[in-house]
Amino acid sequence: xxxxLRRAAGNAYVLAQLAxxxxxxxxPRERVERLRDARVRRLVRYAAATVPFYREMFQRxxxxxxxIRSANDLERLPLVEKDDVRRDPERFVSTSxxxxxxxxxxxxxxxxxxVCIRHDRLGLLANIAFGERERQVIARTIGMQAGYRExxxxxxxxxxxxxFAFYRDHTYLPVRPxxxxxxxxxxxxxxxxALNRFRPHVLLAYGSYLEELARAVSRGMLELAPPKVLxxxxxxxxxxxxxxxxxxxGAPLLSLYNAVEAFKxxxxxxxxxxxxxxxxxVHLRILDADGRTAQDGERGSVVLSNLVNRGTVxxxxxxxxxxxxxxxxxxxxxxxxxxxxxxxRAEDVLVLEDGEFLHPRAIWGAIKPHAExxxxxxxxxxxxxxxxxxxxxxxxxxxxxxxxxxxEMEVLLGLGAEVETxxxxxxxxxxxxxxxxxxxxxxxxxxxxxxxx
Numbered sequence: 001x002x003x004x005l006r007r008a009a010g011n012a013y014v015l016a017q018l019a020x021x022x023x024x025x026x027x028p029r030e031r032v033e034r035l036r037d038a039r040v041r042r043l044v045r046y047a048a049a050t051v052p053f054y055r056e057m058f059q060r061x062x063x064x065x066x067x068i069r070s071a072n073d074l075e076r077l078p079l080v081e082k083d084d085v086r087r088d089p090e091r092f093v094s095t096s097x098x099x100x101x102x103x104x105x106x107x108x109x110x111x112x113x114x115v116c117i118r119h120d121r122l123g124l125l126a127n128i129a130f131g132e133r134e135r136q137v138i139a140r141t142i143g144m145q146a147g148y149r150e151x152x153x154x155x156x157x158x159x160x161x162x163x164f165a166f167y168r169d170h171t172y173l174p175v176r177p178x179x180x181x182x183x184x185x186x187x188x189x190x191x192x193x194a195l196n197r198f199r200p201h202v203l204l205a206y207g208s209y210l211e212e213l214a215r216a217v218s219r220g221m222l223e224l225a226p227p228k229v230l231x232x233x234x235x236x237x238x239x240x241x242x243x244x245x246x247x248x249x250g251a252p253l254l255s256l257y258n259a260v261e262a263f264k265x266x267x268x269x270x271x272x273x274x275x276x277x278x279x280x281x282v283h284l285r286i287l288d289a290d291g292r293t294a295q296d297g298e299r300g301s302v303v304l305s306n307l308v309n310r311g312t313v314x315x316x317x318x319x320x321x322x323x324x325x326x327x328x329x330x331x332x333x334x335x336x337x338x339x340x341x342x343x344x345r346a347e348d349v350l351v352l353e354d355g356e357f358l359h360p361r362a363i364w365g366a367i368k369p370h371a372e373x374x375x376x377x378x379x380x381x382x383x384x385x386x387x388x389x390x391x392x393x394x395x396x397x398x399x400x401x402x403x404x405x406x407x408e409m410e411v412l413l414g415l416g417a418e419v420e421t422x423x424x425x426x427x428x429x430x431x432x433x434x435x436x437x438x439x440x441x442x443x444x445x446x447x448x449x450x451x452x453x
Contacts, residue, residue, distance in 0.1 A: 003169075010125055010170035017129035022136050025276060025334040032335060035280035037070040039307035044068040047313045050099065053080075053091040054313065071283040074305055075293075080317045082115060089116045092312045098122065102311030103166065105159050106368060107260040113375045113435075114368075117260045118311035124166055126308065127263050130281060134256060134267045141252060141270060142201050142228040150177040151200035151227075153191060153209055155184050155365035159260055177202070184209060184359040185366075185412065192222045203227040203251070207235035208349050212357045214248040221355070226250030233258060234361075236343055257342050259321075261314055262306040266339055274326045274338030281308050284339075285316075286325055296327035299341065320434055348440035352414055353383045360438040366408050372397040377427050378409070379439045386413065388421045398423040 047054035048065035093099050102118035139145045154160040180198045182191045210232050216222045233256040257266040257275050262282050266275035285303040286294040294300035302321045306314050326338040350358040367376050375391035392398040402421040409419040427435050
């Protein structure tokens, strides 16, 4: 298929999915639940027929897939843990044409262990249409429906880059925002210079990156032309930091909750009273410490069923995130259920001697190309001295990668940095099974980008 035909076909598919997307968040509960349960039925039957893990599971448990007719029925299926997928990711990939042609995405997640999740191409295209729900909030906040400028700060070769490359290759959408992609591996002042030239209406970044940017601006180290809205994801921002960031950077904060396992999970609306769940695209359960369904307002672990993806199929998949459901409706008028709190990945930002900082996603960007590394942790022992702990399949793999990776890290960390590596069998986990992949020295009042704004 020629590029023109491929893009035309992609456009047609996106437009077919686009109808009514802005109205779904405001639809009556009965319609939302009908849409959700219809997707549950289709996906469960698809999984039972084409996904090795679920085909074997249904046979082993003597469950007829046709008996799973609603989201509530998913509770009959066993929980799937991240380690299950990490150990044998192909067992969760559909053998259908959609599964065979799906695109792999690799994430380290908050466990520090790489997990491969494949997304089917039609699902990726539909994600453009589903995003209209979130774009509606941004458009209302900035007062522009189209033609706005959007800057995004991520890491090279990451999920964002891969998704946007797929969109460019498979669609031609004239309403696509003017977009600038910047790297967390660049110096902060370089990114700020680029932002001031581009003057984005929307700035998207990791939560901790916006915190560090606000600290630098507050201390007079940099000047940033304020965007109209700030959007953060992948990491939480403490509520007590919101006012300081908004006041310092001159724009309101919004947030998206997503993961490589599901590109659309939930989002903040204009009222910002909680995260509205894309209930017809994902089904979420919150489990308490005993594995029972938590009450509204009770914090517990997030269990996700992606109802859209036909590549890696995940039903009753436990994330390492913690959250709670709200019991009250949102004054914005959306009928989608709300998450009150979401506690996801929490990692340290490295403050370097020259006053710059390095985001933990920059470290992952350097680690990611080395498939031999199963898990890692970078510990800052002194301002210029670091210990890189590596988990590899065997000693040979460690020997192949350790020396060259130490040199890469020294270049990334800046002049005078010394990186020593050590092989580990496993790394210590924190609450919820998380591994702090970057451990920085404690902040002091003399830090150029210290904690206090």
